[in-house]
Amino acid sequence: MDNKKTILAIKDFIVTSEKSLKSAKKLLTDLAKENNVDLNSKVDLSTSWLHSYNDENNKIVEWVFTWEQMLWSDGKNYPIPVNYASKSKMVQWDKLKLTIDLHWKMTYKQISPIQREIKTGLVTKDEWKFQVVCWWDTYDLLTAAVTHFKAEIWDSITVLLPKWKKASFAAIEAVIPKE
Numbered sequence: 001m002d003n004k005k006t007i008l009a010i011k012d013f014i015v016t017s018e019k020s021l022k023s024a025k026k027l028l029t030d031l032a033k034e035n036n037v038d039l040n041s042k043v044d045l046s047t048s049w050l051h052s053y054n055d056e057n058n059k060i061v062e063w064v065f066t067w068e069q070m071l072w073s074d075g076k077n078y079p080i081p082v083n084y085a086s087k088s089k090m091v092q093w094d095k096l097k098l099t100i101d102l103h104w105k106m107t108y109k110q111i112s113p114i115q116r117e118i119k120t121g122l123v124t125k126d127e128w129k130f131q132v133v134c135w136w137d138t139y140d141l142l143t144a145a146v147t148h149f150k151a152e153i154w155d156s157i158t159v160l161l162p163k164w165k166k167a168s169f170a171a172i173e174a175v176i177p178k179e
Contacts, residue, residue: 047064047071047074050062050064050071050073051073052072052073057102058099058100058101058102060097061073061097061098061100062095062096062097064096065080065093066093067092067140067169068085068142070098083148085171086144086147086148088108089171090110090171091114091162091167092161092162092171093165095113096108096110096111097109114162114164116163117160117163119159120134120159120176121134122154122155122156123141123153123154123157124138124153124154130142132157134170139159139161139167139168140169140170141169141170142171145171145172149175150175151172155175155178156175157173157175157176158173159172160172160173
């Protein structure tokens with residue numbers, strides 16, 4: 001009998017959630033229409049300030065670290081070596097340079113790190129990814145960084161974030177030792 005009540009309660013939760021979602025979609029559509037925002041358009045990340053050029057035998061490409069990817073001067077996203085991002089404590093929106101030699105050896109270098117701020121939070125994990133909760137904000141973490149710093153769920157950590165830009169990702173600065 002308890003299972004029947006639980007099933008009916010779950011059904012009610014789902015119906016209520018669907019109604020809330022429908023209301024939220026309606027509010028979003030109305031607000032977007034009022035503000036002339038096309039909900040089907042993608043965010044335009046201009047790359048006009050990034051450059052690509054050759055120097056002697058190398059191809060040099062400037063790019064911005066967007067989290068698990070790098071936004072190149074050609075406007076496309078490419079994968080980033082997560083070990084490099086973790087160990088270098090790269091912060092979302094850092095500007096970097098990639099040098100590719102004739103043998104396709106790739107050398108990464110930060111050329112313009114974004115201004116940073118440090119926050120303290122707790123490591124958590126949702127179904128697929130590690131995150132850090134800092135007060136009321138939640139940021140994604142690179143799994144490679146969690147492994148590199150030997151962080152565990154519920155560890156206190158310090159993270160680096162862009163000071164003047166909104167971020168969805170945090171770079172681990174350090175794991176705070178347990179007392």
